[in-house]
Amino acid sequence: MIRKPVLAVLLLALSLSGAPVAAQSPEMQAATTTGFDRRAAQLVDLLNGEIAYADYFDPTFQAALPEAQFKAMTASLIAQYGKPLAVEKPVSTDGRSGSLSLRFEKGIAAVLLDVSAAADGRVIGLRLTGFEAADDSFAKVATEIAALPGATGFLVAELDDATIRPLAAANTDRQFAVGSTFKLYILDELAAQVAAKKRRWSDVVPLSHLSFSSTGTANWAKDTPVTLQSLANWMISVSDNSATDTLIHVLGRESIEARMRAAGHSVPSRNIPFLTTVEAFALKGNNFESERTAFIAGDDAAQRKLIDANKSRLTLANVDGVSFAGGPRFIDTLEWFASPNDVARLMIDLRNRNSPTAMSAMAINPGVNPGATRDWTWLGYKGGSELGVISMSLLGQRKSDSKWFVVTASWNNPAAPVATDTLVGLVTRLLALAAK
Structure with a gap:
C-alpha cells in the first residue's frame, strides 16, 4: 500500500x-x-x-x-x-x-x-x-478508461485562478481511493505554515515516526535529524512514508484537516481523522481486526478517539504483512479519498500558494517518461497506489501559451489488483492531448 x-x-x-x-x-x-x-x-x-x-x-x-x-x-x-x-x-x-x-x-x-x-x-x-x-483523442482515452474493471474517473482541465475549465472528464465528483496523492495536502499545509512564519523550510526536526518507507529513509535510525524541505522532497518525489508520518505529527493532524477543507475537498469527513501511513497499514492488517471494525463503523469523533486511544499500538512494529499481500483490502472504507475535482481544487491551492520550494518538490519526479514532459514549461506530479488502487495527478504549465492545466485520474477495483502500467499509459496520452 x-x-x-x-x-x-x-x-x-x-x-x-x-x-x-x-x-x-x-x-x-x-x-x-x-x-x-x-x-x-x-x-x-x-x-x-x-x-x-x-x-x-x-x-x-x-x-x-x-x-x-x-x-x-x-x-x-x-x-x-x-x-x-x-x-x-x-x-x-x-x-x-x-x-x-x-x-x-x-x-x-x-x-x-x-x-x-x-x-x-x-x-x-x-x-x-x-x-x-496515432490519431488519438480525449474520446478514445475516455472510452479506454471507462472500460477498465472497477471504478474510474478522470479530469483534464485548464486552471485559471480558481476556475476549473474541463477539456475532458468522467465521474469528476465521485470519491476515489487515491493512495499517496493525499500527501499533497500535507505539502500544502507545510507551505502555508512556512508562509505564515510558523516554520522555515530549513528547520531541522527528528525523523520521529517510522513507517514502511522508500530508499529515501529506509533503515534510518529513529530521530535522525532532517530538514522540513528534505522531508517534503522525499514525501512527494519518492512517496517516502516515514517522511510523511513525521510531517503529519510536526504540522498537526487537525491543521492538515483544516487545510484540506480550505482547499475545497467536497467530502472532508472521508479523510478525518487524517491517518498516517502506519496507522492505515496497521488497521488494514489482521492484528487490529476489532479496531478496524469499530473504526469503519464510527463517525469522525469516534474514529479520532480510537486512533488516539491506540497511538502506542498503531506503530510499525505491529504492522503485519497482510497489508501488502494478496488482494485489495478495505479500499472503499479505509484509505484516503478525493474526487478528480477535489484534486483540481487542491492543485489550484498549491499553485496559488506561490511557494517555489513546494513547487520544486512536485517537479522532482514528473511521473511520466521524459519525452512526455517536452511540451511543458513546468510539470509537477504526485501519484499513489496500493492493491486495487492507482491514482495519478499532474499540474503543468503548457509551453505553447503558458496556460495551466491539471490532469488527474483514479482507478479503484476492490475485487482485484489494478494494472499500474495501463493507467500510466492512459494518463500520458491525456497529458499529450492537453499539450496540444
Whole structure:
C-alpha cells in the first residue's frame, strides 16, 4: 500500500553511453553498413522476441537491466501500444549512436540507440524518450478508461485562478481511493505554515515516526535529524512514508484537516481523522481486526478517539504483512479519498500558494517518461497506489501559451489488483492531448 507508483510509461530508460546524437544521416538503406544501422534494423525483431536478448545487448547493459525485467517492460509496452511494426527515420553521424522512430500498431515512439565499439557491436544504450499515439483523442482515452474493471474517473482541465475549465472528464465528483496523492495536502499545509512564519523550510526536526518507507529513509535510525524541505522532497518525489508520518505529527493532524477543507475537498469527513501511513497499514492488517471494525463503523469523533486511544499500538512494529499481500483490502472504507475535482481544487491551492520550494518538490519526479514532459514549461506530479488502487495527478504549465492545466485520474477495483502500467499509459496520452 502507498508504494511508489510506476513513474514512467516504460522502459528502456537506460543510457550507458554519452555519445552525441545528431540528425543528418540518410534513411536506412537495404544493406546496413554500420553497427547502429544493423542494430536499429533488428529492433522490431528483438521486441517481438525473435532475437535473443543476450545476442543484442552488451554485457554492461545486461548487468544494468536483467533480461526478465526487460521482457516485463517490453510486454507492458506492447500491451499499451500494440506490436512494434517498423523502424523509421534512423539517424546517426558516427555509426554508433543515433535516433530513430519505432512504429507500433497504436503510435510512434522516439528512441535513442547506442552501440558498443566492440567487434560484435552489441547495444549499450536504449532509451524511449517519447511516444505519440496515432490519431488519438480525449474520446478514445475516455472510452479506454471507462472500460477498465472497477471504478474510474478522470479530469483534464485548464486552471485559471480558481476556475476549473474541463477539456475532458468522467465521474469528476465521485470519491476515489487515491493512495499517496493525499500527501499533497500535507505539502500544502507545510507551505502555508512556512508562509505564515510558523516554520522555515530549513528547520531541522527528528525523523520521529517510522513507517514502511522508500530508499529515501529506509533503515534510518529513529530521530535522525532532517530538514522540513528534505522531508517534503522525499514525501512527494519518492512517496517516502516515514517522511510523511513525521510531517503529519510536526504540522498537526487537525491543521492538515483544516487545510484540506480550505482547499475545497467536497467530502472532508472521508479523510478525518487524517491517518498516517502506519496507522492505515496497521488497521488494514489482521492484528487490529476489532479496531478496524469499530473504526469503519464510527463517525469522525469516534474514529479520532480510537486512533488516539491506540497511538502506542498503531506503530510499525505491529504492522503485519497482510497489508501488502494478496488482494485489495478495505479500499472503499479505509484509505484516503478525493474526487478528480477535489484534486483540481487542491492543485489550484498549491499553485496559488506561490511557494517555489513546494513547487520544486512536485517537479522532482514528473511521473511520466521524459519525452512526455517536452511540451511543458513546468510539470509537477504526485501519484499513489496500493492493491486495487492507482491514482495519478499532474499540474503543468503548457509551453505553447503558458496556460495551466491539471490532469488527474483514479482507478479503484476492490475485487482485484489494478494494472499500474495501463493507467500510466492512459494518463500520458491525456497529458499529450492537453499539450496540444
